[in-house]
Amino acid sequence: MITGYKLNGVILRQISILVFFCLSLSFLPVKAQRMLIGFKGGANFTQASVTEHFSAFQYTQVPEEDQTQKEYASIFKNSAGTQFGIVASFEFNNVFGLSFEPSYAQYRFGYNNQYKWESSEVLEETFEVAYDHQHKINYIELPLFLKFSAGSGKIAPYVQAGGFINIMHNASKSTSAEIIDEAGGSMEELTGDNNDVGIDNLLNKYYYGLAGSAGIAFNLPYVRIGLDVSYRQGFSNITDENARYTDVRSSNISFDVLDDIQLNNMQFSLVLHFPVNFSMGATGQGKKNTRYVVPYDMRRFKDEGKRGRRRN
Amino acid sequence: MRSLICRLIQATLIISLFVSCSDDAEEVSPENRFIRVYNDADFSATFYALDVKQTADNGYLILGQTRISESDFGVAYLLKTDSEGNVIWEYKADDTTINPAPSLMEIGGKYYFICGVNGILMEINETEGTALPSKVIPGITYPLHASTTPDGGIIILSYNQENNSTVISKLNSGLAVSWQSEYVIQEENSDEPIFDHLINTEKRLPFFTGSLEEGGYYFNGLSNFTISLIFVDPSGNQIGLMNGYQMDGAVSSIAHIQGSQFAVSRFTFGTNYILPTVEININEISNSEELDGNISSELAYNADVRIIKKTVNEKNVIIYAANTKSNQVVLYAYDEETGELLGSHHLGFSEGFEVASLIDTEDEGLAVLCTTNMAGRFNRISLFKISKGDVSSLCGE
Numbered sequence: 067m068i069t070g071y072k073l074n075g076v077i078l079r080q081i082s083i084l085v086f087f088c089l090s091l092s093f094l095p096v097k098a099q100r101m102l103i104g105f106k107g108g109a110n111f112t113q114a115s116v117t118e119h120f121s122a123f124q125y126t127q128v129p130e131e132d133q134t135q136k137e138y139a140s141i142f143k144n145s146a147g148t149q150f151g152i153v154a155s156f157e158f159n160n161v162f163g164l165s166f167e168p169s170y171a172q173y174r175f176g177y178n179n180q181y182k183w184e185s186s187e188v189l190e191e192t193f194e195v196a197y198d199h200q201h202k203i204n205y206i207e208l209p210l211f212l213k214f215s216a217g218s219g220k221i222a223p224y225v226q227a228g229g230f231i232n233i234m235h236n237a238s239k240s241t242s243a244e245i246i247d248e249a250g251g252s253m254e255e256l257t258g259d260n261n262d263v264g265i266d267n268l269l270n271k272y273y274y275g276l277a278g279s280a281g282i283a284f285n286l287p288y289v290r291i292g293l294d295v296s297y298r299q300g301f302s303n304i305t306d307e308n309a310r311y312t313d314v315r316s317s318n319i320s321f322d323v324l325d326d327i328q329l330n331n332m333q334f335s336l337v338l339h340f341p342v343n344f345s346m347g348a349t350g351q352g353k354k355n356t357r358y359v360v361p362y363d364m365r366r367f368k369d370e371g372k373r374g375r376r377r378n
Numbered sequence: 379m380r381s382l383i384c385r386l387i388q389a390t391l392i393i394s395l396f397v398s399c400s401d402d403a404e405e406v407s408p409e410n411r412f413i414r415v416y417n418d419a420d421f422s423a424t425f426y427a428l429d430v431k432q433t434a435d436n437g438y439l440i441l442g443q444t445r446i447s448e449s450d451f452g453v454a455y456l457l458k459t460d461s462e463g464n465v466i467w468e469y470k471a472d473d474t475t476i477n478p479a480p481s482l483m484e485i486g487g488k489y490y491f492i493c494g495v496n497g498i499l500m501e502i503n504e505t506e507g508t509a510l511p512s513k514v515i516p517g518i519t520y521p522l523h524a525s526t527t528p529d530g531g532i533i534i535l536s537y538n539q540e541n542n543s544t545v546i547s548k549l550n551s552g553l554a555v556s557w558q559s560e561y562v563i564q565e566e567n568s569d570e571p572i573f574d575h576l577i578n579t580e581k582r583l584p585f586f587t588g589s590l591e592e593g594g595y596y597f598n599g600l601s602n603f604t605i606s607l608i609f610v611d612p613s614g615n616q617i618g619l620m621n622g623y624q625m626d627g628a629v630s631s632i633a634h635i636q637g638s639q640f641a642v643s644r645f646t647f648g649t650n651y652i653l654p655t656v657e658i659n660i661n662e663i664s665n666s667e668e669l670d671g672n673i674s675s676e677l678a679y680n681a682d683v684r685i686i687k688k689t690v691n692e693k694n695v696i697i698y699a700a701n702t703k704s705n706q707v708v709l710y711a712y713d714e715e716t717g718e719l720l721g722s723h724h725l726g727f728s729e730g731f732e733v734a735s736l737i738d739t740e741d742e743g744l745a746v747l748c749t750t751n752m753a754g755r756f757n758r759i760s761l762f763k764i765s766k767g768d769v770s771s772l773c774g775e
Contacts, residue, residue: 122412122413122414122415123414123415123417123752124414124415124416124417124463124464124465125416125417125418125419125465126416126417126418126457126465126468127418127419127468129419134417181417181753182419183419183420183421183753183755183756184419184420184421185420185421185422186420186422187422188421188422191421191422192421193421193753193755195753249421307406308405308406310406310411311411311412311413311763312411312768314706314724314725314726314727315727315728316413316727317413317415317725317726317727317729317731317750317760317762318727318728318729319415319729319752319753321727323413
């Protein structure tokens with residue numbers, strides 16, 4: 067039997083190999099034709115994938131209808147998070163490149179569950195409470211992609227594949243309750259208490275996995291605009307197993323404990339790339355050339371644009 | 379420039395990987411640390427925790443009390459869990475097994491508890507998940523507490539309503555009565571607090587029994603006009619006495635360290651005192667009011683307190699578990715030698731937790747049994763398992 071710990075170790079090794087493979091590519095003696103830096107931002111949706119359920123609460127006799135089980139929302143039912151960051155791309159030629167896209171992203175996911183107590187003797191003696199648990203995790207993302215572009219025209223589709231390591235900045239959990247207290251004299255759903263608390267102490271600091279993306283780049287003079295859709299498949303558990311029962315709030319049904327969860331995240335981003343070339347000057351005197359150099363293909367687009375206007 | 383950026387990326391990722399692999403937090407397995415609240419979906423059901431023991435399979439056997447409509451008294455409730463606190467079986471007794479005393483006792487590999495209006499010793503069948511009468515102990519009515527003794531017997535504290543007296547009984551290893559002593563209660567209407575205690579309608583009183591390290595026994599029960607801590611020799615003859623103040627001042631828990639040294643807690647008119655190392659002359663008459671100690675302003679009014687002795691990283695410590703004003707259970711660790719407070723740790727949150735039992739576990743951790751109010755309403759039993767590492771942290775290690 068492979069325990070969670072051993073499994074994590076295996077995955078960690080695989081990810082490490084992948085990351086070092088990507089890093090070694092960055093050290094290949096290949097002269098990049100282009101270097102681009104820029105910004106990206108957009109929205110993302112998260113799917114929580116539970117590898118093992120946990121709860122501090124347990125029935126001594128499980129009722130026919132057990133509603134206490136956590137039901138996680140599907141990816142687009144979860145609230146959208148946002149991400150923004152910088153992009154640094156090294157393009158070895160018109161097809162292959164390497165892209166490092168550090169960003170700050172908020173992942174959001176949630177689940178519902180409810181508890182019901184009813185009397186076996188008096189019909190009106192029932193009490194129900196339904197909880198909506200929402201989680202927000204703010205990560206510093208460090209994804210590294212190998213990029214494959216289809217051509218270098220004005221419109222260039224591309225795909226990317228790589229890995230990511232996320233560093234958790236902070237995390238919070240909010241819980242809202244709806245109550246039906248028939249025993250207390252209410253037949254209607256009442257709004258219960260809402261809580262919003264930090265859960266940084268219950269999550270792993272690092273989160274890693276594989277990532278892929280696809281998009282279309284529009285090469286304009288001095289700027290490349292990209293529309294990018296990326297998907298991150300988490301391989302590690304976001305929950306710190308060693309901290310699971312350390313929080314005193316875990317003994318409260320409105321809080322409970324976290325499951326073992328892997329997050330899968332889909333991001334929709336607008337990317338603005340600016341080509342740069344700050345290579346050492348060719349003056350032969352060792353002076354640094356700080357003059358901005360428009361890469362050759364950008365100059366070509368620009369020149370073609372000028373020629374087109376002259377013809378008209 | 380490109381080379382510099384590449385190196386920065388590499389350094390960032392390597393540091394990230396390195397840091398992710400060097401987490402030095404305690405590695406905890408599911409049985410080392412957990413919280414369990416045992417729910418029953420019946421609106422009218424109430425469960426009160428009484429005692430817990432760790433069984434040979436490293437699981438837990440829990441004794442509780444639950445209400446039934448046929449009796450004003452609660453009946454015995456048993457819950458067996460595995461080592462991770464998951465329910466294996468539960469047993470709700472009928473009205474022949476009312477009023478279980480808060481004491482699970484292991485004798486010869488079997489578990490017993492005492493209950494009933496007449497003292498019935500119940501034997502638990504772990505395999506079948508039941509409890510059956512083992513024998514009726516003569517001379518015992520309304521058992522209040524019991525504990526095993528070093529000679530394999532049992533010492534039982536009980537209330538004799540007819541004589542308005544407290545009875546202390548010693549059973550030998552064959553579970554036959556060796557001796558019984560009776561202590562008359564002079565206080566009028568002593569029935570009321572005792573029955574409030576038994577049916578859980580009011581504050582439970584700090585009844586307990588125990589054995590002295592060098593032979594002899596002690597018990598906390600009603601005698602004359604107060605809740606008194608009484609010391610008896612191995613034959614049951616009283617050798618010393620520590621009076622309280624009616625129902626408003628008494629020793630709430632005690633553990634014998636050695637000789638005349640004890641770890642004690644006491645209350646007086648709502649104020650709680652913690653005395654991790656105190657000298658008590660067990661051969662004289664004294665009053666609990668004379669015991670100076672640390673005032674614990676955090677503890678609830680006349681708080682329930684439990685004490686165990688423990689060795690943590692070769693240091694002898696005294697661990698207290700007590701109810702707080704914030705409806706949590708707090709653990710205090712004290713150095714046995716110096717009486718210094720080493721650390722504290724709180725259990726439970728917002729729904730109200732009251733300590734029932736505190737035990738040492740095989741993995742050098744602790745288990746704390748509590749009664750809680752699930753959803754702020756429903757009395758249920760909860761079990762906190764505290765890991766060895768957490769105990770070390772509690773003790774300032």
